[in-house]
Amino acid sequence: MRKDSRVRWALPATLLLAAAVAGPAIASADSSGAPAQTSTAATFAQTQCRGGVTDGALFNWYGAPVVAGQAVVTSAAEANLPSGGGEFIGDAHVYTESVAVVDNAVLARVHTGWGLPLNVCVHYVG
Incomplete structure (x- = not known):
């Protein structure tokens, strides 16, 4: 058989x-x-990097080519800014949560789980 x-x-x-x-x-x-x-292939990809990000900070992308309810994936990582050293996986647990897609904007909250501000990059793909 x-x-x-x-x-x-x-x-x-x-x-x-x-x-x-x-x-x-x-x-x-x-x-x-x-x-x-x-x-389907992604129709856009965007990365935003910021310094001094605290736990629960909002990473909102206004002007995004999206409509309310459209599927968008976000991810986050620690970054070496402004040296341009790229992203890395450190001791902080960095991720996006509470992502909402509205007309022309993607609203996301970044969790760092860290007591001090961090440098973070957020990626948007949709």
């Missing part, structure tokens, strides 16, 4: 509901229950 080598996966119903509410789904199941994957 030959074993089926195809990978099968399914998303929980709550995740599918969240994707439908938040924006276009990136994966869904057809009527047979088999997953149908779709992907």
Whole structure:
């Protein structure tokens, strides 16, 4: 008997509901229950770097080429500014949270979990 080598996966119903509410789904199941994957190339990518970022600071990108509810992915990392030394993974836990997309803007909060201000870069892809 030959074993089926195809990978099968399914998303929980709550995740599918969240994707439908938040924006276009990136994966869904057809009527047979088999997953149908779709992907598109990013239409934009933007990076903002700032010094002196404290925990909970807002990184808002006004003038972004977006409409309310559009899917946008954000990420954050510590940075060596202004020396231009690039980004790195340090001891602080740096990430974006509470991301909202409205017409012509992406609003994001940066978590650093650090007691002192840090240099941070935030990336936006959509």
